[in-house]
Amino acid sequence: MADGITLGTVAQRAHCAADASLFDAIERALDGGLGRCYVTDASEKLIGEITLDDARALIRDGAYLSGLNAGTAAKPVAKTLNKGDALMDFGAMCAPVLDKNGALVDIAVDQTASFLPVAEPYLSHKEFRNVVDAFLSTWISSQGQYIRDFEALFAKRMQAGYGIATSNGTVSLHLAMVGLGIGPGDEVIVPDLTFAASINTIIHAGATPVIVDVDPDTWVLDPATFEKAITPRTRGVMPVHVFGRPCPMTEIMEVALRRGIYVIEDAAESHGATYDGRPVGSFGHTGSFSFFGNKNVTTGEGGMVLANESELAERLRVLRDHGMKPEKRYWHDEVGYNYRMTNLQAAIGVAQLERLDETLAHRERCAKLYREKMEGIPGLTFPKPMGKRYGPVTWFVCAQVPADKRVALIAACKEHAIDLRPFFNGLSIMPAYRRYGRPCPTSDHLSRTGVNLPTSPRVDEKVASVMAEVFLKVLGKNS
Ligand SMILES: Cc1ncc(COP(=O)(O)O)c(C=O)c1O
The missing domain is CATH 3.40.640.10 (Type I PLP-dependent aspartate aminotransferase-like (Major domain))
Structure with a gap:
């Protein structure tokens, strides 16, 4: 299997042959980032899929000891698509795309079809x-x-x-x-x-x-x-x-x-x-x-x-x-x-x-995607580039929005199953630290206006487009 793993792309890796081992299927399910691996026969026809949950159950039962391979472990796939179908909104996080002979030709991915956390580990x-x-x-x-x-x-x-x-x-x-x-x-x-x-x-x-x-x-x-x-x-x-x-x-x-x-x-x-x-x-x-x-x-x-x-x-x-x-x-x-x-x-x-450089590159790509899709939305600002001597990395993607719109924005993102987080509260204003509190107007302002956009490995162009639509809908109103 190829060693390079690219985050946030259509997961062609989430696929193995019927005679592959269960462990091979698990590795491909991990690398593909879809939590499943599609299994094909010698003529590339789709036999079924192995999800990581299925694999966990097989491991707990010791089923892999009986010489089980991917072909015998695979279960039928609930939803398949035909080559040439319009792939918009097919109602699942992913689905195999088949040609007229039933051969697997692509994997369609819609990361907006299931809950998207602000961050999640990508374990390869x-x-x-x-x-x-x-x-x-x-x-x-x-x-x-x-x-x-x-x-x-x-x-x-x-x-x-x-x-x-x-x-x-x-x-x-x-x-x-x-x-x-x-x-x-x-x-x-x-x-x-x-x-x-x-x-x-x-x-x-x-x-x-x-x-x-x-x-x-x-x-x-x-x-x-x-x-x-x-x-x-x-x-x-x-x-x-x-x-x-x-x-x-x-x-x-x-x-x-x-x-x-x-x-x-x-x-x-x-x-x-x-x-x-x-x-x-x-x-x-x-x-x-x-x-x-x-x-x-x-x-x-x-x-x-x-x-x-x-x-x-x-x-x-x-x-x-x-x-x-x-x-x-x-x-x-x-x-x-x-x-x-x-x-x-x-x-x-x-x-x-x-894999740190690859993770940093993905999170940087998230920042770029959000900027491309969202820059210019009224009331939304992304941080200015830091000076030449600074080499920042992206952890979550930071942005600022009008303080009075933030709750509505977080709620609207939640409705679209996307986790948008507020910045940390300034330490000085919280009961636990009030006795050490000092006036901190800059931190106050940032903590009241800041939001963190997801950098989960699943963030892709469609996620950024949905975020842009949600932000525009909420912030577009008299900002
Ligand atoms: C700035 C900062 N310091 C310290 C910590 C504490 O790290 P941990 O959660 O591993 O205890 C965190 C955790 O998120 C953090 O964001």
């Missing part, structure tokens, strides 16, 4: 093979070759010295702060526009968050705002590369190093983004990533801390493992945590990392 045959391999190795806990490989490969890709894999991107931030010795009495500067995990971890570490507004052009922490917020108690700053948008790290590092402040980058949403040509997460004393299911690299749940200094990396590893040094088992010099990732998760991560 590569993740499947790695996870089976990790399982069969019996190294399913937090030691194993995939952990070592994932840490080394991720650090290399992000141009950092060391990678320390963790159970998620929240504990990786917490681990980083504890590892740097940040705690009670210390202040950590954090932007108002971020997911709550950023500030939560500062509070978990016992430190005091100092919330600052974001820059109106970049939407991220601005070095001058950061410097103004420094007090004698400031020990750390947490630049958050929100929505794939890199912070100006060269300038932030200059201020931080001059003022003796630790930099804990939160790159949970920005795998592969760069500033001055260098990947985010590699500038700070630590860089933290999330591998939650909607991220550009996913392990289901998972995280990673990057560090450039070997001593810090070693300390983070010890703290991640209950505070226990590898050479002195069951001896604890300090209180640690169990923040480990499993080898099964890392197995998925290795394959996902290998």
